[in-house]
Ligand SMILES: Nc1nc(=O)c2c([nH]1)NC[C@@H]1CN(c3ccc(C(=O)N[C@@H](CCC(=O)O)C(=O)O)cc3)CN21
Ligand SMILES: CC(C)C(=O)C(=O)O
């Protein structure tokens with residue numbers, strides 16, 4: 001299995017890092033088969049597989065439940081799991097206990113948390129306690145209420161400078177990598193050059209050290225708005241609908257089940273059963 005060190009080495013060697021989300025056993029099996037460098041159990045699972053409007057309702061229990069399933073499907077892949085909304089903003093004791101549960105109960109190799117300055121000391125404490133932490137800057141979906149929606153971040157100089165500063169602070173506080181979401185590609189390129197730790201982009205252009213996408217978005221299995229930064233690598237939804245429609249047609253026309261899907265009993269037994277019915 002890869003480690004936090006492997007990702008540093010990949011960056012140093014100029015080998016791009018591929019990460020994708022998984023939320024359950026089958027998606028995890030697929031991710032591992034396809035050789036993903038890391039799997040992210042994103043709190044986007046709230047929107048993608050639980051049908052919420054945002055990531056805000058996702059709980060620690062939800063994350064642990066789904067991460068356990070992902071671990072069973074991808075035992076040999078480095079798994080990062082999102083600390084959900086407001087589970088790392090209270091007292092440090094509560095934060096530590098939440099991170100402990102994520103690590104011990106879910107089987108994750110690391111946790112990810114959103115934010116800059118406000119989470120620096122948290123990242124330091126967690127790292128010192130032995131929890132590998134991935135940072136997340138730029139568009140931070142858990143702030144959707146405060147931001148008033150999802151939009152590209154740090155387009156202007158002042159905010160761009162603040163973001164670069166926060167990237168460096170995260171690195172200094174011990175984060176082993178940073179997700180940079182929905183920022184101009186030029187800014188993501190500068191951040192990737194300035195940092196020693198890998199920058200994994202989503203909607204951040206090609207010059208980051210790696211990419212991450214939401215599994216359902218990229219395979220055409222998503223039912224919310226698909227962000228502009230997603231590239232489509234399949235159309236699972238259409239395949240599923242077509243398959244189920246054909247099944248319904250087959251049932252109606254008695255084309256399913258066929259002989260090969262059915263079980264038989266001995267003729268004499270059948271005869272006796274008919275006898276039993278008649279008498
Ligand atoms: N299915 C899914 N995919 C994701 O990538 C994702 C989630 N869910 N949930 C959590 C966050 C939220 N994310 C989002 C959600 C919407 C946009 C979005 O609508 N962006 C606009 C561009 C906005 C602008 O131009 O400022 C777009 O049109 O893509 C972006 C990121 C990324 N994450
Ligand atoms: C979009 C990625 C980076 C994420 O945090 C998630 O899927 O929850």
Ligand SMILES: [Mg+2]
Pocket residue numbers: 042043044055082141
């Ligand atoms: Mg997330």
